[in-house]
Amino acid sequence: MTIKEILEAHVVEVGRNVFTREEWLRCKCGWIGARVLSEGFDWEPVKRDHVAEVLEKHMQEREAQLRQLVRDMTDPGACWFDHHGGCQEHGYLDLKPGELCPHTEAKQLLGDEPNGR
Numbered sequence: 001m002t003i004k005e006i007l008e009a010h011v012v013e014v015g016r017n018v019f020t021r022e023e024w025l026r027c028k029c030g031w032i033g034a035r036v037l038s039e040g041f042d043w044e045p046v047k048r049d050h051v052a053e054v055l056e057k058h059m060q061e062r063e064a065q066l067r068q069l070v071r072d073m074t075d076p077g078a079c080w081f082d083h084h085g086g087c088q089e090h091g092y093l094d095l096k097p098g099e100l101c102p103h104t105e106a107k108q109l110l111g112d113e114p115n116g117r
């Protein structure tokens with residue numbers, strides 16, 4: 001799901017009952033916000049919180065998925081560098097100075113090997 005699709009699926013609108021002076025917030029997804037009777041209540045932060053929560057959850061799910069994939073694809077073995085600076089262990093022989101072997105980079109990303117090499 002793209003961010004645009006998420007935003008389109010979470011259109012939040014304020015509903016009003018002029019007789020009971022009741023207000024409520026309803027999202028396209030079915031979520032309903034807190035109802036209040038007070039005049040001039042600012043719904044904007046509540047709207048934002050709902051959409052932010054949905055996006056946060058989406059990002060966390062994607063990150064968990066990607067981290068798992070990177071973990072599965074990363075070789076647990078240490079890099080072994082030849083005198084040209086290439087990693088013989090993982091077959092990255094054309095590394096430029098300062099470039100890391102993707103396996104080391106992946107481990108750093110996952111936090112398993114904070115100092116690399």
Ligand SMILES: [Zn+2]
Pocket residue numbers: 009010011027028029030031050054
């Ligand atoms: Zn929603």
Ligand SMILES: [Zn+2]
Pocket residue numbers: 078079080087089090091092101102103104
């Ligand atoms: Zn390597």
